[in-house]
Amino acid sequence: xxxxxxxxxxxxxxxAEPPTSAMPELSVVLDQGNRAVRRQTVRRVVVGTAAVxxxxxxxxxxxxxxxxxxxxxxxxxxxxxxxxxxxxxxxxDPVGTTTVAGSFDxxxxxLTITVGGEDPTVTPTIMPTITVPEVVTAPIVSVAPGRPDVxxxxxxxxxxxxxxxxxxxRHAGTLGAALxxxxxxxxxxxxxxxxxxRSDAAVRSVSWTxxxxxxxxxxxxxxxxxxxxxxxxREASMWVLDKAGVLAxxxxxxxxxxxxxxxxxxxxxxxxxxxxxxxxxxxxSWFAAYLLPAGATDATVTYLDGFSPKTAMILTPAPxxxxxxxxxxxxxxxxxxxxxxxTWRDAAGVVHTEKx
Amino acid sequence: xxxxxxEEREAAFTAFMTSAxxxxxxxxxxxxxxxxxxxxxxxxxxVKTYVAWPRxxxxxxLAYARAVLVNHHREQWRKFGREASVDETPEPAVLAxxxxxxxxxxxxxxxxxxxxxxxxxxxxxxxxxxYADMSEQAVADQLGISVGAVKSAASRGLAALxxxxxxxxxxxxxxxxxxxxxxxxGTLS
Numbered sequence: 001x002x003x004x005x006x007x008x009x010x011x012x013x014x015x016a017e018p019p020t021s022a023m024p025e026l027s028v029v030l031d032q033g034n035r036a037v038r039r040q041t042v043r044r045v046v047v048g049t050a051a052v053x054x055x056x057x058x059x060x061x062x063x064x065x066x067x068x069x070x071x072x073x074x075x076x077x078x079x080x081x082x083x084x085x086x087x088x089x090x091x092x093d094p095v096g097t098t099t100v101a102g103s104f105d106x107x108x109x110x111l112t113i114t115v116g117g118e119d120p121t122v123t124p125t126i127m128p129t130i131t132v133p134e135v136v137t138a139p140i141v142s143v144a145p146g147r148p149d150v151x152x153x154x155x156x157x158x159x160x161x162x163x164x165x166x167x168x169x170r171h172a173g174t175l176g177a178a179l180x181x182x183x184x185x186x187x188x189x190x191x192x193x194x195x196x197x198r199s200d201a202a203v204r205s206v207s208w209t210x211x212x213x214x215x216x217x218x219x220x221x222x223x224x225x226x227x228x229x230x231x232x233x234r235e236a237s238m239w240v241l242d243k244a245g246v247l248a249x250x251x252x253x254x255x256x257x258x259x260x261x262x263x264x265x266x267x268x269x270x271x272x273x274x275x276x277x278x279x280x281x282x283x284x285s286w287f288a289a290y291l292l293p294a295g296a297t298d299a300t301v302t303y304l305d306g307f308s309p310k311t312a313m314i315l316t317p318a319p320x321x322x323x324x325x326x327x328x329x330x331x332x333x334x335x336x337x338x339x340x341x342x343t344w345r346d347a348a349g350v351v352h353t354e355k356x
Numbered sequence: 357x358x359x360x361x362x363e364e365r366e367a368a369f370t371a372f373m374t375s376a377x378x379x380x381x382x383x384x385x386x387x388x389x390x391x392x393x394x395x396x397x398x399x400x401x402x403v404k405t406y407v408a409w410p411r412x413x414x415x416x417x418l419a420y421a422r423a424v425l426v427n428h429h430r431e432q433w434r435k436f437g438r439e440a441s442v443d444e445t446p447e448p449a450v451l452a453x454x455x456x457x458x459x460x461x462x463x464x465x466x467x468x469x470x471x472x473x474x475x476x477x478x479x480x481x482x483x484x485x486x487y488a489d490m491s492e493q494a495v496a497d498q499l500g501i502s503v504g505a506v507k508s509a510a511s512r513g514l515a516a517l518x519x520x521x522x523x524x525x526x527x528x529x530x531x532x533x534x535x536x537x538x539x540x541x542g543t544l545s
Contacts, residue, residue: 005514006514009517012467014487023395023398024395024402026370029399029403033402036403
């Protein structure tokens with residue numbers, strides 16, 4: 001029999017008013033949901049059709065074991081050449097269990113990290129690749145545009161890792177043990193941003209404890225956000241973390257964020273950074289962003305099909321005296337096309353053509 | 357491949373989410389007591405529901421999403437430990453005051469402070485029984501525990517809440533002794 005107290009409790013619980021901020025956004029849910037559906041679909045396609053070839057390529061590239069002998073795994077010995085898989089580890093994010101795996105090209109020192117889902121056989125999302133220096137002394141951060149995942153490469157000795165990010169990190173330092181490749185001289189951590197999966201995964205600092213117990217907390221080149229004026233008169237905030245290899249652009253529309261993985265061209269053109277970001281809202285155009293030497297002008301993009309969109313070019317002074325160019329690709333996430341070339345003119349008038 | 361076309365899925369899910377979000381958000385808020393955590397919880401539940409949408413039976417979407425939400429909350433609690441307890445004891449409050457038409461949202465937050473005193477399982481049972489209005493059997497099925505455990509948790513939860521509410525509202529308790537059966541505002545037990 002229901003008591004008066006129970007009735008009052010029912011009414012009180014029913015009248016509780018959660019803060020309006022607790023209500024999820026439809027666009028974010030649909031975006032995440034469609035991404036998850038896509039991963040399932042891709043996996044089915046792989047399994048159902050080109051299974052042999054796809055699996056062979058995948059396992060050779062980032063498969064967790066791919067037929068390697070035990071002494072080839074990190075922690076045993078450091079092979080001199082070849083692409084070796086890293087020991088996968090699992091982490092828990094707000095949407096479920098995530099498997100973090102990857103491979104390391106020893107000769108080229110290129111680290112490729114993949115983030116999977118609850119189903120370990122689902123085709124994982126590949127994070128932006130990282131070029132790892134011979135000796136890791138500062139943190140290197142990899143953020144995939146539009147995803148909440150943050151990969152950090154740290155010195156192998158790092159413990160008690162903490163990440164200060166915008167938006168706040170959830171379970172930073174505890175998600176995924178600092179596994180990875182200690183025998184290779186670095187450790188990899190995985191963390192996930194709290195709240196809705198937005199693209200402004202801007203890591204401000206990374207802290208860790210060294211083997212001697214010293215606490216280090218820095219990215220070394222933290223740059224406070226600067227306000228940039230866009231071509232159409234609107235303003236946005238931007239900040240660049242060179243060592244982290246992250247450029248983040250906030251705005252101009254409220255709630256619009258872009259995180260751009262820098263460094264794609266670093267090897268060949270140290271002064272030119274490039275990356276591509278997309279908004280959390282899939283209906284918003286994709287952008288290409290470039291950080292160019294001071295005085296650069298005439299940045300243009302040409303698609304693979306030869307079409308050159310009428311870009312909303314934005315040139316503005318960027319931190320370090322450089323020039324920041326954002327080009328509206330005029331395409332949504334649904335129909336974005338690969339970029340064939342990117343050209344720009346330096347201060348001396350010389351035209352440079354880059355192929356991403 | 358998707359079972360249904362993406363546009364159809366999005367359209368149907370949008371309608372569902374529009375209608376179900378308030379209830380799911382309130383459930384998440386009652387379970388967590390934290391706006392950010394509630395948002396994460398609801399979002400995770402809705403994303404999983406969206407993925408499973410072709411398999412969700414007509415008329416069962418809300419129940420499905422709520423089940424996902426509760427399971428996800430329990431998983432999170434198990435993995436990441438006990439929720440942070442409040443530093444301060446709950447402000448004096450009576451349930452009748454909380455549902456008063458003149459009550460402010462701050463007043464209504466006090467129900468959260470009361471719930472914060474309950475262990476996770478008791479809190480979950482209380483929310484499912486007395487907010488979601490689920491039967492003891494349904495709660496047992498949802499949580500994977502026996503009906504007896506549900507009864508026990510509900511009983512202990514109410515026993516814990518009652519003195520907290522009563523002790524905090526002496527004036528209301530006094531007035532309760534003079535109210536008629538048809539006017540129970542202020543009555544706590």
